[in-house]
Amino acid sequence: MQICRSRQAVRDCVGDWRAAGDRVVLVATMGALHEGHMQLVAHGRDWLAAHGGGRVIASIFVNPAQFDRQADLALYPRDEDADIAMLRAQGCDAVFLPEVGDIYRPGAQTVVEVTGLSRILMGRLRPGHFRGVTTIVTKLFNIVDPDAATFGEKDYQQLTIVRQMVADLDMSVQIIAVPTVREPDGLAMSSRNRRLSPQDRAAAPILSQALDLGQRLVAQGARPDTIRRRIRTLLRDQPRARIRSVDIRDAADLSRITRIDRPVVILLSVLFSDVLLIDQRVAHP
Ligand SMILES: Nc1ncnc2c1ncn2[C@@H]1O[C@H](COP(=O)(O)OP(=O)(O)OP(=O)(O)O)[C@@H](O)[C@H]1O
Numbered sequence: 001m002q003i004c005r006s007r008q009a010v011r012d013c014v015g016d017w018r019a020a021g022d023r024v025v026l027v028a029t030m031g032a033l034h035e036g037h038m039q040l041v042a043h044g045r046d047w048l049a050a051h052g053g054g055r056v057i058a059s060i061f062v063n064p065a066q067f068d069r070q071a072d073l074a075l076y077p078r079d080e081d082a083d084i085a086m087l088r089a090q091g092c093d094a095v096f097l098p099e100v101g102d103i104y105r106p107g108a109q110t111v112v113e114v115t116g117l118s119r120i121l122m123g124r125l126r127p128g129h130f131r132g133v134t135t136i137v138t139k140l141f142n143i144v145d146p147d148a149a150t151f152g153e154k155d156y157q158q159l160t161i162v163r164q165m166v167a168d169l170d171m172s173v174q175i176i177a178v179p180t181v182r183e184p185d186g187l188a189m190s191s192r193n194r195r196l197s198p199q200d201r202a203a204a205p206i207l208s209q210a211l212d213l214g215q216r217l218v219a220q221g222a223r224p225d226t227i228r229r230r231i232r233t234l235l236r237d238q239p240r241a242r243i244r245s246v247d248i249r250d251a252a253d254l255s256r257i258t259r260i261d262r263p264v265v266i267l268l269s270v271l272f273s274d275v276l277l278i279d280q281r282v283a284h285p
């Protein structure tokens with residue numbers, strides 16, 4: 001696996017692959033890798049196998065521009081050696097590990113923002129977060145120039161926003177959505193899970209139980225406000241869980257709904273001590 005620490009190193013590496021006729025898939029991450037990230041690499045490989053073959057490059061960059069709280073940035077888990085070993089074992093072809101100064105250079109003035117979708121739901125809880133995401137994803141697309149890129153459904157609003165950006169700006173990158181990978185007890189894998197205390201870790205599967213309940217109620221024909229209320233009641237039974245948001249939206253565009261006559265997405269964000277966990281489930285009436 002090639003290790004690229006500068007933009008130029010990535011361009012040289014991808015240039016060699018392209019000269020050999022390979023297609024390229026980008027797996028963008030913030031590191032502290034887990035099996036969810038490995039599935040992004042695996043889905044990238046599957047896409048390449050169906051499109052004439054090629055190479056997967058992962059990026060690991062804890063992007064300061066998408067953190068709304070300094071403490072969250074300072075505490076974000078980092079483990080470069082373990083990350084490189086995992087990617088190598090997964091058969092990833094290259095990894096891009098840029099420094100902050102190589103990505104955000106003095107005098108830069110340009111940001112990329114999907115104006116509507118970035119300001120609702122998590123965008124209200126974390127102002128500026130999605131502008132930071134779309135700006136770094138655009139920069140990574142420009143540096144790597146991939147044919148396709150993988151994004152996890154766990155970060156459902158992020159996935160929806162990236163799709164909107166790619167369509168709005170005519171970016172020629174195919175977005176591959178990857179289903180959420182879970183621990184055996186149902187907790188969605190997340191780098192931030194490492195920061196949970198043992199007590200919070202034991203309590204955290206309440207999120208997936210709440211999603212199970214929501215999915216059952218959607219299938220039974222319940223109304224969105226009833227489902228939100230029942231989910232909140234379940235979460236309130238867990239004293240370690242502090243609810244930040246419970247939403248039910250149109251799965252296609254995250255618009256508000258008053259009755260459920262098409263696929264919806266149930267979106268949860270819940271604090272355990274100072275760790276904000278999110279999870280989602282698409283449900284069909
Ligand atoms: N459990 C998972 N299953 C599938 N994809 C995932 C999972 N967790 C993260 N991803 C995806 O991996 C990519 C990189 O995410 P990131 O590095 O932020 O990891 P994370 O586990 O989501 O960390 P965080 O704790 O910051 O939420 C994103 O596209 C994200 O949706």
Ligand SMILES: CC(C)(CO)[C@@H](O)C(=O)[O-]
Nearest residue numbers: 028029030063133136155
């Ligand atoms: C897409 C991403 C790597 C951009 O920093 C990040 O938001 C993430 O890890 O989901």
Ligand code: BAL
Nearest residue numbers: 030066067129155158
């Ligand atoms: N996977 C989401 C990245 C973030 O929380 O900043």
